[in-house]
Amino acid sequence: MLIEAIDLHRVYRMGENEVHALRGVTFGIERGEFVSIIGPSGSGKSTLMHIMGCLDRPTSGSYILDGTPIEGLDDRRLSRLRNRKVGFVFQSFNLIQQLNVVENVEVPLVYMEMDRHERRERALQMLEAVGLGHRSQHRPNELSGGENQRVAIARALVTDPDLILADEPTGNLDTKTGHEIMELLKRLHEQGKTLIMVTHDLEKAKWSSRFIHMKDGKILHDFRDTDGTDIVGMFYESTMEQETQ
């Protein structure tokens, strides 16, 4: 199992107030799965993604990534784990504006302490793979949204991580570009990457093989598309179920 999460809680403390973003989440993800997470705003999807990406720690519960429990890891080890095992793709791309495209793709390799020439070579390879080899010297603001997201995907892939975490990767894109990005992600899945994607769009969720429905910091349903199940239908069923309760 690539990911094991057992009874995860995450509480944000803001002065007197406490916000429970996660209230006991337990699940496991196998290598090679393509999971989409869906749920209303504030249901804790991003919080869960951050914990899965080792960018945040649960307040309680245990999280194990590729056999390594993150509990008790210091900043250096956790950062190393994040650097080697995880690639993030964000809704707003999150490229560094001062760097050009290829330098952006190189950043994770810098923290891997890879040699400069090797780094450049790998980054260019990745850009080729997402179809942006010819744009390597451009600044992010000279590229379209779809191109920006491809650069971000190249950056997420450059360390050859086991896990790709995409938080609403098509949220800032139009339908057509969104579709292109989905195809790119699908291809990664087919190449054997484990992919976890947060989305608000049920049409996008259909691309995945598993479907986690979250609400109020909990997992409401967890469907597996083993034999062409209609996951959208199941989603509606589950929301209806919620409302009648």
Add this chain to the structure above:
Amino acid sequence: MEYSESFRVGIRSIMAHKMRSLLTTLGVIFGVAAVIAMLSIGEGAKREALEQIRLLGTNNIRINAVKLTGDKAREAESKYSDGLSYKDGLLIRENIPSVRAVTPIRFIDAPVMKGNKEAAARIIGTDYLYPEVTSFRVEEGRFITPLDVSEAKRICVIGAKVKRELFGYRSPIGHRIRIGEEWFRVVGVMENKKLREGKASIIKIRDINRDIYIPITTALKRFRDEEKPLFVNEIAVQVKSAELVEPTARIIRRLLKRTHRDVQDYEIVIPAELLAQSRRTQRVFNIVMGSIAAISLLVGGIGIMNIMLASVTERTKEIGIRRALGATEQDILGQFLNETVLISATGGIIGIVLGVVMAKAINIFAGWETVIALYSVAVSFGISAMVGIIFGIYPARKAAQMDPIAALRFE
């Protein structure tokens, strides 16, 4: 992250805000320039003092005549003290056993001619001990002998530059030159002594290569001062060893106090003390310059810290992104600290250049000797780097301790 990478990121960030970075470093630039200028003046004064000591001799004591004016002059007259005299020299030589040699020096103001060529020279009446006391040797011919002194002969020994001016490359020995109204036969030429051009000295270093020496007795007789017939300008005393300089000076002081009846128409100069004296004069100057430097560096450091704090806030998103991609807190700390040190060290380098220019300008316009020592460059550079570390640590820590998720969400 490797250092070279951190360095490159730092350079880029500075180059992206050239004007801002330059303005930020002004304090450090001026602070470092002040340090360089201060040290160069101090070093110059020290070298000059050492040069004087070398010329006057470490085992020596100089007694200089002091010209009195006003009330003090009248007092001296009423006490019948007629200034420093040849007799004082003889008294010291005969009564103080720790003294090895004493030689009088009397300056004479008279034109020096050979045919119709005039030489810019200074005429000095002295005796046969002069070369020994001053370690200034004869190159050609001989110096003044005891016989020359006792018979008050009209002979002279000329400095290397005087010789060149009057005789070119021919030997002057045996030729006559005219000093004032008298004819003198040249018997010797002094060695050419290399001198550094000293401008700000406690004692003016004169170009001794332009000296002409004649027997003291001849000087007193032929260029007679009717009011003070035995007056000499200086008495050079050579002591047997360095440890004896202090006690000997004390004895001389007591002796002269008695013979001059408490009139201070002379001063006693101990060359070895010139260094300490020049240090004392330097101190006030150092305190002023040092304060300017310290305030500049403090203000500069605070300025850098301010800009870095602004830069950290400005780049919150970048920090979040880097953390998400695997940067450790240490990496972020290093990146910002490195950038601060780069800014202040660049300021330091500019400051060093400015300081060198300032030192040169001080030398040209104020006439003070300035010397840029390598250590002062190293010290200044070190100070500027230290300023970067001290004032960079707080912004860098702030950047490193940022919550990565909050940083990512920052717009």
